[in-house]
Amino acid sequence: MLEKNILRDILELSGEIILLTDMDYNFLLINYEFENIIGLSKKQILKAKLTDFIKEKKDLIELSQIPKTLTFISKSGEKYPFYIQHVTRDHYLPDKKKAILWIGVPKASTELKKFQKELIRLNRMAEVGQLASGIVHELRNPLAIINQASGWGKTLISDNKKKLGQDGDELERVFEEIESQTIRCRDITDELLNFVRELSTEKKEFSPIKLIESTLTLINADLKSPKIIIEKKYEHRERLIKSDFRIIQQILINLLSNAIYAIREKNIMDGKITIITQDQGNMFKIIIKDNGKGISQKDQEKIFDIFFTTKPRGQGTGLGLALCRDIISKLGGEIGFSSKYMEGSEFYITFPINGS
Template sequence: MAAEIVAALADAVVVTGLDRQVLSANRAAAELFGRPLDDLPGTPIDDLVAVAERQHVAEREHRAVEGEEQRYETKIVGAGGDERVVDVSTTPLVVEGELLGTVATLRDVTEEKHAQDTLARSEARYRNLFESASDAIATFDANGRFTTFNHAAEIISGYRREELVGQWFAPMLPDDELPKALAHFQKALSGETGLFETSFYRKDGDVRTIQVTYSTPRLDEEVLCVIRDVTEQKMLQEQLIQSEKMSAIGQLVSGVAHELNNPLAGISAFAQLLLSEKRFPPDQRTAAEMIYAEARRASRIVQNLLTFARQHKPERTPTSVNQVLDDTLELRGYELRVRGIDVQRDYDEQSPETMADAHQLQQVFLNLITNAEQAMERAERDQQRLTIRTRRSGDLIRIEVEDTGPGIPPNLLERIFNPFFTTKPTGSGTGLGLSISLGIVREHEGRIWAENATQSGARFVIELPIVAPRPTGEFQSTPASQPVTDRLHVLVVD
């Protein structure tokens, strides 16, 4: 009866003696090995097992003979040489107290194993895509809790995945952005796909702008979000808009400056005529001198505005750093006076000229001075002071711009030159000023850094190499200027 049951089993059954040769087998075993049933008895087990698996199978059988039941996976060889993967369960064969060999039950799992391997490769492929994606990918359950989180999401958020999995997403969003995000989340759960833009808090507190594309792998159960950090893109757009505004302002300044130049030239000319009159009373002469000086000052400011507003090709010429600083301060003179900021010029008058692009340096100095103004505006002090200092240090010219504002947090000193990084309120800056300044200084083979002043405030330091002009040949001598006489002159203004 037992033999009939074994013969009818769907799983292959092989009885092996202590000499590791087949004693008997059922029809399922004959079909599995692709051999006639009568040929199996007396066949060595090694002839039925793949060469690479023979040692492994021998060890398992040895353990079974010692009384330990064995369950394992191996490969067998059919009559045609094809290999099949089987699950094996082996027990010792004991009859009337005597150990005769082992009984092994084999189940063909080749197709199942192939399906598992295919699934594993597919999962590995998609896991690799998931982890190597440049965009953040996250999934959420129906309650809005993180369930999966890729590497890009860790980078964008600053959190490790174990810190967020199981957590609700809402605390990461500003209060004014939460209703919009929840509305889109409900749409996603209902099966809709969509895209929206919002902002969120990184772990370090930095606010970033993100674009979220959502879909629903399982209706009412799971939401998949692909998240892209568009902070820099948004800032670039704002910078482009700002550049367009500045271009328009430049054209406006150019037109206004030309309109102002004509009356200013007339004022200067008539002041000179008055000063040339010897019979002019002293008190009136003093007034005329003031008119002439102020007209000349106004003319210089207009010229500085024109120079700053125009586009210039990069061109290095012998440049006095002190003069560029004076021109820049003249541009900001009114704002500095209105804000009650005392400007102290501490120049090294013996500092030589260096080959530099004066227009680019003026942009750097204007950025630093404007930043200092805005920093001091936020500081609570009765008297604010801006100190501009130049010194020659060996083969370098050292420029310092120091303010009495609140200073720079030490943890931000290394980040303030990063593009788009700003500590100003939203809409008050693009975060590009210091980054552009860094690029200009490096183009001049110099260095720029920030530090906190000894008492209070911040200090920006620039070091530029002193580069002597290259000789370009002989120049024609310029005739000496004619000495000033008492004769009147006519000034023609176009």
């Protein structure tokens, strides 16, 4: 009996979707997470078939492939991709009829991890780039001086060829070698500079509101169970900005995932994230406010430190905010926050509207 109750709670509280269907995909059992995603009541869903909520029916056939994914379509038409495991058994039902047990993990949390990895990679590349461009700048001047000096040496030799005799020929060859190797060094440094230029951020014109909206779609699955409400207070919706879309999106994902984590940690059912945009003339500001567990006074000094995390071992790298700060400063903006322990936190980023 105890076991049965525990199993029921696992079924209902799980952040994964758990379904049981017969061999014709009629639902026999669904859990709360599935109701949540589809946006219909248990009663309504149980009347339908699994195939009614799937984007492509052929996906069911392709489930033998790896990775096994299914995209569910909610009542309002939103798409929810899941990694799926399924087994067919004949001992679930009393009449020994076969039934399929489906378990799905949202793909979005894996997407998040992918984004974070990408952020680290981008930052490393930018660091290598910065180092390289510093070295290149340092090398260009001495190289130009060597080049000039060898040219001057060659002139001296040809003016005094008679005096120098055979040594003159030898010296001429030496200076030619110096000159050609200097040119080679210059070519290498030029190439490095081109490489560094390619690494620099890619600034294009886009709507910051569209950027926020597309970021929210990416993290949508992480806002379910218990549901987190997103409140939007957008100012100047029509505003276009010139900046790096992908980089700002990665920063937003980091801030949003921190906010979601803080809300989950507080264990509340009325989690809320407010997104505010402000046009400040030269700068555009995005504020992400949460009613999560907040940050203690002691930790507030440390949150931007590299590897600082309060997450359990293996769950956080503590790189998120450190990288966000580094990257936003490369875009000419800044990041800041205010927080009250057990009440919530507010993080903001600003960046130049015209890209510089």
